[in-house]
Amino acid sequence: MNHNYAKVIVKGSPISKSNFKLFNVNGRAILPFNSGKYHDRYALYEEEIAYATRAQNPNVVLSESLIAILKVYYKSEKRHPDTNNITKSIFDGIEKSGLIINDAQIRRIIIEEFYDRENPRFELELFGESSYSIDYKINPKENKDNPIEYSPPSNKKLKLPSSSKACKSNSDDNIFHCEICNKIIKKSDCITANKGKTLICKSCFKNLF
Known part of the structure; x- marks a missing residue:
């Protein structure tokens, strides 16, 4: 229907x-x-x-x-x-x-x-849209409200926690921990997520779905 x-x-x-x-x-x-x-x-x-x-x-x-x-x-x-x-x-x-x-x-x-x-x-x-249309306009306020101000984002690099469960590297920059099982993996053998901040081994990735 x-x-x-x-x-x-x-x-x-x-x-x-x-x-x-x-x-x-x-x-x-x-x-x-x-x-x-x-x-x-x-x-x-x-x-x-x-x-x-x-x-x-x-x-x-x-x-x-x-x-x-x-x-x-x-x-x-x-x-x-x-x-x-x-x-x-x-x-x-x-x-x-x-x-x-x-x-x-x-x-x-x-x-x-x-x-x-x-x-x-x-x-x-x-x-x-076959039954409805929309129109709108911006109206200046007679009495201005206090503005809601926003601060620019921090330029500091995100520091990963020291917990062994985090996706952190060892002395070798190409060796990482899987975020789920915590096994040591090579970056070339894992799936990246969260804009590269999270790494998951292929085995755990298959078990997610």
Whole structure:
């Protein structure tokens, strides 16, 4: 059954999966979900989005081009993911649910950032372009608010922890520890993730999926 409107609300602090990605032999980004490690939460969050989406929109399929209005509510103003990266996690979960055919259907999107310590969540509304249009304008404020200032990122290099479980090198710069099993491996024999900060041996990589 085709429709031209849907709304999805997923409770909990929105997270971005861009912080941890693995790539298969075809170069496609994939996420582990059963490694027992912290980064499993990204794949599980995608599954949670898919489940909530289908439960809230049974028998709904949006197959046309869409307008998206996304409202993201974080617990804290100071500590939260980059909102621009949140959209990928959300729309991958929405696509997995079957509500949309492909996230390429989203041709127009407005993202708004809010804060709700007691009820963090995201709220997404999808509108079919055959039935809806969108317009917006920027209005100057009569009474200016205090600006929310952002500091530039630190230029300091990330220091890896000294724990044996970290992906650290030995005296030989080409020898590393697998982040999961902690076995010593050569960099040429491992899978890199998290922008090269994490290394996993091929054996552990196969067991993740």
